Every structure is written in C-alpha cells, then in structure tokens.
Amino acid sequence: xxxxxxxxxxxxxxxxxxxxxxxxxxxxxxxxxxxxxxxxxxxxxxxxxxxxxxxxxxxxxxxxxxxxxxxxxxxxxxxxxxxxxxxxxxxxxxxxxxxxxxxxxxxxxxxxxxxxxxxxxxxxxxxxxxxxxxxxxxxxxxxxxxxxxxxxxxxxxxxxxxxxxxxxxxxxxxxxxxxxxxxxxxxxxxxxxxxxxxxxxxxxxxxxxxxxxxxxxxxxxxxxxxxxxxxxxxxxxxxxxxxxxxxxxxxxxxxxxxxxxxxx
Amino acid sequence: xxxxxxxxxxxxxxxxxxxxxxxxxxxxxxxxxxxxxxxxxxxxxxxxxxxxxxxxxxxxxxxxxxxxxxxxxxxxxxxxxxxxxxxxxxxxxxxxxxxxxxxxxxxxxxxxxxxxxxxxxxxxxxxxxxxxxxxxxxxxxxxxxxxxxxxxxxxxxxxxxxxxxxxxxxxxxxxxxxxxxxxxxxxxxxxxxxxxxxxxxxxxxxxxxxxxxxxxxxxxxxxxxxxxxxxxxxxxxxxxxxxxxxxxx
Numbered sequence: 001x002x003x004x005x006x007x008x009x010x011x012x013x014x015x016x017x018x019x020x021x022x023x024x025x026x027x028x029x030x031x032x033x034x035x036x037x038x039x040x041x042x043x044x045x046x047x048x049x050x051x052x053x054x055x056x057x058x059x060x061x062x063x064x065x066x067x068x069x070x071x072x073x074x075x076x077x078x079x080x081x082x083x084x085x086x087x088x089x090x091x092x093x094x095x096x097x098x099x100x101x102x103x104x105x106x107x108x109x110x111x112x113x114x115x116x117x118x119x120x121x122x123x124x125x126x127x128x129x130x131x132x133x134x135x136x137x138x139x140x141x142x143x144x145x146x147x148x149x150x151x152x153x154x155x156x157x158x159x160x161x162x163x164x165x166x167x168x169x170x171x172x173x174x175x176x177x178x179x180x181x182x183x184x185x186x187x188x189x190x191x192x193x194x195x196x197x198x199x200x201x202x203x204x205x206x207x208x209x210x211x212x213x214x215x216x217x218x219x220x221x222x223x224x225x226x227x228x229x230x231x232x233x234x235x236x237x238x239x240x241x242x243x244x245x246x247x248x249x250x251x252x253x254x255x256x257x258x259x260x261x262x263x264x
Numbered sequence: 265x266x267x268x269x270x271x272x273x274x275x276x277x278x279x280x281x282x283x284x285x286x287x288x289x290x291x292x293x294x295x296x297x298x299x300x301x302x303x304x305x306x307x308x309x310x311x312x313x314x315x316x317x318x319x320x321x322x323x324x325x326x327x328x329x330x331x332x333x334x335x336x337x338x339x340x341x342x343x344x345x346x347x348x349x350x351x352x353x354x355x356x357x358x359x360x361x362x363x364x365x366x367x368x369x370x371x372x373x374x375x376x377x378x379x380x381x382x383x384x385x386x387x388x389x390x391x392x393x394x395x396x397x398x399x400x401x402x403x404x405x406x407x408x409x410x411x412x413x414x415x416x417x418x419x420x421x422x423x424x425x426x427x428x429x430x431x432x433x434x435x436x437x438x439x440x441x442x443x444x445x446x447x448x449x450x451x452x453x454x455x456x457x458x459x460x461x462x463x464x465x466x467x468x469x470x471x472x473x474x475x476x477x478x479x480x481x482x483x484x485x486x487x488x489x490x491x492x493x494x495x496x497x498x499x500x501x502x503x504x505x506x507x508x509x510x511x512x513x
Contacts (some may be wrong), residue, residue, distance in 0.1 A: 156347070
C-alpha cells in the first residue's frame with residue numbers, strides 16, 4: 001500500500017490532477033464567467049474545509065456510502081446466486097439470460113419515477129436504484145466466472161473423489177473468484193454513479209447527491225463542486241483501500257490476476 | 265495397494281458434427297500390479313482417450329475395463345491423474361494444500377493430512393516449497409506437486425497424460441529419473457501416455473505402440489532392461505530402434 005502511494009506512477013497521476021486544477025483556476029480567474037458560477041479552486045477548497053469542519057460533507061458522504069454498500073449487498077444477494085446457477089445449469093441460463101439481457105442495458109435512473117410511484121420517495125427507492133444498477137455486473141461476471149473455471153481443475157477434483165457439493169465449494173467458487181470479484185468491483189462503481197441520481201430524484205434526506213441538488217436552489221456552485229469533489233474522493237478511496245487490498249490478498253496473491261501496476 | 269488393469273476390446277466413438285469418429289478400436293491390454301505401462305503413439309492415435317476411459321472421465325462405447333477384476337464405473341476414485349498442463353494445480357491453494365486436496369475430500373483429519381502432504385512433498389523433493397503458491401513455482405516443480413497430489417490419497421493406479429511434454433529437455437530428463445524413483449518407492453501401477461520413444465524406453469516395463477485412424481494397438485513390447493537405465497548404453501539405443509520400427513513400419 002505505502003509503496004503504491006510513493007511510486008512514480010502515483011506522482012504521475014497527481015501531476016495530471018494538478019494540471020487539471022491549474023487549467024480550472026486560470027479559467028475561473030479569466031473573468032469569462034462570474035466567479036459565482038465558476039469559483040476558483042481556493043474558494044472550493046475553502047468550502048470543502050468548512051463543510052468538513054461543520055461535519056456536513058462527512059455526514060452526507062457517510063449517507064451516500066452507506067446507501068451504495070446496502071445496494072451492493074442487495075445486488076450480491078440477488079446477483080451471485082443467479083449468476084452462479086446460470087453458469088452451472090443450462091436450464092437456469094436459458095431462463096435468466098433473455099431476462100438479464102433485456103434488463104441490463106436499461107439505466108437504473110429510468111426506473112426512478114416508477115419506483116417512486118410504487119415505493120414512494122425515500123430509502124427504499126434509493127436502495128432499489130443502486131441495487132438495480134449493481135446487480136447486472138454481479139450476475140454477468142459470476143456467470144462468466146463459473147463458465148471460465150478450468151476443466152482440468154474439475155477433472156482433477158473428480159479424480160480425487162470430490163462430490164458435486166465439494167466440487168462446487170472447493171473448485172468452482174474459488175476458480176470463479178477473479179471474475180466474481182471484478183463483478184462486485186464494477187457493481188460498486190455502477191452503484192456509486194446510480195446513488196447520486198437516486199438521491200437527487202428520490203431522497204429528501206442527506207447525501208452528496210442531495211447536497212448538490214439542494215445547493216442548486218441557492219446557486220451555491222461552491223457546495224456543488226465541493227460535493228462533486230467528495231464523490232470522487234470517497235469513490236477512489238474505497239476502490240483503493242478496500243478493493244485493491246482484497247485483490248492483493250486473494251486473486252493477485254494466487255497469481256490469477258496480475259497485481260495492479262505490476263505489468264509495467 | 266497397487267491394482268491390476270485389464271482392458272478387454274475397448275472402443276470409443278466420439279459423436280462430432282461431421283459424424284461419428286472412432287477414436288479407439290477394440291484395444292486389449294493388461295497391466296500387472298506395480299507395473300509401469302507406457303502408451304506410445306503419434307498425436308490423434310487415441311492414447312489420451314484410453315487414459316480418459318481408465319480415469320472414468322469417458323465410458324467405453326464397447327468392451328470393458330477391469331481394475332483388480334472389478335468393472336470400472338464412471339465415478340469411482342481409486343486413480344490418481346496427472347495432466348500435461350501445468351494449470352491443473354489449484355492456483356488458490358499452496359503446494360501443500362494442493363497435495364492435501366484428495367485427503368480433504370475423504371474427510372481425513374487436518375493433522376493426518378498435513379503429515380501425509382509433508383511426506384509426499386518430500387518424495388518429490390519439494391518440502392521446502394510447501395507454502396508456495398503454484399504460480400511461484402517453475403513448470404517442473406508444478407508437475408512434481410501434481411504427482412505428489414495424485415499420489416497422496418494412495419490410489420491404486422496412477423494415470424499420467426504426457427506430464428513432462430511441456431518441459432524443457434533437461435528438466436524432463438531429471439523428472440523422468442525422479443518419477444522412476446517415486447515409482448520404485450511407492451510401487452504404484454502406472455499408465456503413462458507419451459509420444460516420445462526415448463521417454464517410453466526409459467520408463468516402461470511394457471510399451472503399447474498405437475497407430476491412428478482408428479486408434480488401434482499395433483504392438484505390445486515388454487522391456488527387460490535393468491534399472492536405472494542408461495539412455496546412452498547400446499542396449500537402450502537398440503531398444504529404441506526396435507520400438508521405432510514398430511511405430512513407423
């Protein structure tokens with residue numbers, strides 16, 4: 001972890017961000033638009049700092065992250081069994097594949113008005129929006145993962161006396177894990193996108209999406225940009241701290257995927 | 265513990281899109297307990313099909329296979345199998361955990377598994393690498409782990425499908441020497457598939473020479489060369505010449 005933070009590629013990534021910040025600063029100070037619409041970095045940073053101190057941005061981020069994780073959990077509870085059974089049994093695959101193929105390309109936000117009609121405004125609808133977006137990567141990847149299990153592992157295990165249940169638990173599940181893991185990771189990304197829209201349209205309680213939407217009422221572009229910044233930071237922090245460390249402890253350790261950054 | 269094998273007129277027919285293909289036609293052979301049999305032939309001669317039938321992965325479409333006098337059924341697990349592909353090991357398990365797999369499936373206790381695994385890792389001279397994951401080991405080491413894994417649960421027969429074909433020549437020579445030692449120590453019945461004449465002459469008590477289209481046994485050659493065998497000796501070279509004559513006539 002520390003080496004990743006200190007590595008050259010990390011500083012290259014920082015350089016890219018600094019360049020973007022510089023361009024924004026020049027643009028904001030050029031006077032093309034009023035600074036009320038395009039505030040310079042210093043004022044955004046100020047707002048970030050102020051909202052961190054009064055706790056509001058942290059509270060909003062905590063709400064949003066909790067909703068994403070709840071939706072991700074829902075997606076795993078629904079998606080893992082479906083995807084894995086699809087990979088194992090032709091009949092299940094034939095039943096679910098058309099359904100999955102039709103539902104997958106529909107953006108979860110398209111469902112929001114209907115969900116509001118059915119479940120009202122609030123947490124249930126937000127959870128469903130996130131869950132919907134996150135379920136399909138989980139289904140799709142666990143389905144693919146089960147089919148990608150090396151037949152030699154299966155043959156070896158059968159020759160060594162594994163029963164169907166042992167085969168499933170000791171070979172199919174770990175064998176499919178790199179795909180399943182990727183699916184959950186993508187699902188987190190999709191859920192993180194969906195939650196913001198869900199909060200804007202269907203959740204009056206706290207949340208980063210809500211904060212942006214409310215700030216619109218007061219033309220408060222600083223809060224909007226500060227919240228957008230927080231969305232990015234929390235998303236990448238979670239990806240780095242949670243998913244990358246799970247990866248380096250499991251599938252990368254087993255040599256089933258190359259460790260992040262190892263190919264260069 | 266080692267079992268005898270008796271194949272009586274076994275045939276196998278694949279159904280392909282282009283129609284049925286006879287991969288093995290009425291092959292008969294027998295292997296005594298603790299005997300080392302090599303099945304030798306060019307690719308496409310049905311030798312792997314024979315191994316898959318012995319392993320129970322395929323059921324013969326004609327004839328029958330007896331092990332210790334009992335017919336082989338599809339799911340009966342008294343055989344160890346080693347494939348050519350290094351990827352046969354479970355990448356998420358360490359070398360030791362791989363070797364323990366068959367014992368785990370049989371519900372052997374943790375301590376007993378550990379002890380047996382240690383013993384078999386020692387047999388293939390890899391006890392130092394017990395906690396390494398397969399991707400950290402060389403191809404030759406991975407194949408030795410696969411052999412240890414196939415032997416650890418004490419099967420009556422060890423089936424090997426060109427296990428050293430993907431190794432470089434020097435490693436292969438060393439592997440063949442080690443396999444002979446392992447075989448002499450464990451006294452397993454071994455059926456070993458190969459397309460390499462020198463390998464067959466080095467390892468086997470008996471060689472089945474196969475011909476393709478359809479796969480048939482062309483010759484059955486007993487070998488009485490004393491062990492350890494010297495690939496450079498006149499007898500060895502003469503034997504190779506004899507086997508080769510059967511392969512190409």
